């Protein structure tokens with residue numbers, strides 16, 4: 001197998017890089033000039049970026065080798081998610097890995113503005129000692145309003161409690177219990193939070209609420225504003241204007257609508273603003289966490305696993321081992337069903353055992369379609385683009401809860417055709433067990449290499465199969481048989497020690513009584 005190639009376009013934590021280098025060929029840059037990215041992208045299996053590059057539709061299109069792109073950080077707003085999903089490219093990020101860094105930076109900016117640290121520093125360096133000119137304000141008991149109580153927002157709340165600040169937040173997507181668990185008062189409207197907050201900090205994705213002149217004017221006179229989330233969330237002109245009039249006392253800004261900001265940016269000219277060059281996630285500790293989380297996710301995705309930090313697939317909330325077993329079961333199910341049922345007959349029905357939680361269903365749906373479609377189409381189909389490809393193919397998948405199955409079981413059939421059904425169960429140790437093949441009850445652990453026949457139930461067939469397989473020097477580990485009824489259609493599954501060659505399949509198919517022959521391999 002050719003060694004996987006990974007491109008890292010911007011500095012990544014050394015542990016993450018080491019992890020990648022032990023497992024793949026890595027070309028890593030401290031900062032790849034963005035204009036060089038288009039010619040390089042197509043030569044890699046995975047590309048890892050930070051903030052300096054944008055992965056646009058044009059860059060992602062027509063890159064058959066590219067399977068994974070990663071944002072070494074929380075936000076993925078510089079990746080065209082829609083395009084990546086359409087092209088079946090996995091998108092990885094590092095959620096939460098720099099949340100402490102970003103929250104602490106928020107306080108670094110808050111304290112710096114409140115205590116005039118940068119201006120006091122400049123003053124002393126220039127020979128000054130005017131202590132009265134830099135009278136500060138305390139955080140103690142100031143009302144802190146947080147927009148977005150996610151990973152960073154919660155860390156901000158935790159630190160604020162240490163300063164004895166009353167903390168409230170607006171986040172319409174969270175349950176009230178989350179606010180309670182973090183000892184944060186819940187505001188159900190943004191305007192009410194803005195009227196309340198003496199210090200306001202925003203921690204939403206780029207898609208969060210835009211704070212313009214109207215919103216910022218709702219803040220109490222002399223409020224302080226922080227943005228360590230994303231440029232563009234706070235209107236820079238409006239903020240600069242309110243700082244100039246003194247309506248807003250001070251601001252701390254780490255992120256800009258254009259990075260780096262143009263020299264004439266209004267914020268760089270406004271009073272009482274402390275700015276940093278997108279440093280929120282830049283600590284040694286966060287670099288280690290982000291680097292490792294990104295590297296692990298990229299390699300897992302390259303190995304066709306489902307990392308928990310995959311952005312463009314609904315990830316089931318299951319322990320890793322359970323997800324791995326379910327993933328294998330879905331691949332086998334989709335492939336076996338596809339081979340045994342080549343002709344499409346209306347909608348597919350995915351029957352899911354009642355012990356599998358309903359939160360897993362969106363992923364099961366995509367995994368079933370991916371395995372089924374990937375088996376029969378030339379293009380790349382995976383859990384990422386499966387829904388889209390199914391739609392293009394006019395294929396519908398219905399999901400039902402299997403009333404008879406209490407175990408973790410999964411089955412596929414054409415609607416109204418029970419004889420097409422293939423079913424597996426996933427046992428507690430992760431074993432994938434065949435339960436139904438072509439509508440015929442079976443019970444056998446599914447092997448790494450399997451040979452399946454559909455044949456006529458008649459004397460001599462099994463013996464002839466054994467003889468032919470032996471002639472090709474392939475060892476049979478186990479043999480399982482099933483039939484609709486005596487003398488009727490039957491199936492046979494052989495566990496083999498080596499992948500049977502094509503000629504073996506043809507030789508078997510030529511035997512009297514054999515209908516069709518299939519081989520399956522986990523590899």
Ligand SMILES: NC(=O)c1ccc[n+]([C@@H]2O[C@H](COP(=O)([O-])OP(=O)(O)OC[C@H]3O[C@@H](n4cnc5c(N)ncnc54)[C@H](O)[C@@H]3O)[C@@H](O)[C@H]2O)c1
Nearest residue numbers: 075102148150151152171173203204205209228229280281
């Ligand atoms: N400056 C930096 O270097 C730096 C570092 C880390 C994270 N970030 C940015 O900080 C932001 C927060 O990161 P995170 O890891 O906490 O993300 P997160 O996804 O964990 O949390 C975001 C929260 O915002 C909430 N939200 C979304 N839309 C909202 C809306 N319209 N109104 C109110 N709440 C809304 C969500 O419900 C969620 O709870 C992101 O934009 C991220 O990219 C910046």
Ligand SMILES: O=C(O)CC[C@@H](O)C(=O)O
Nearest residue numbers: 050051073074075281282
């Ligand atoms: O440090 C970085 O590269 C960006 C960090 C931040 O913007 C993020 O989204 O995590």
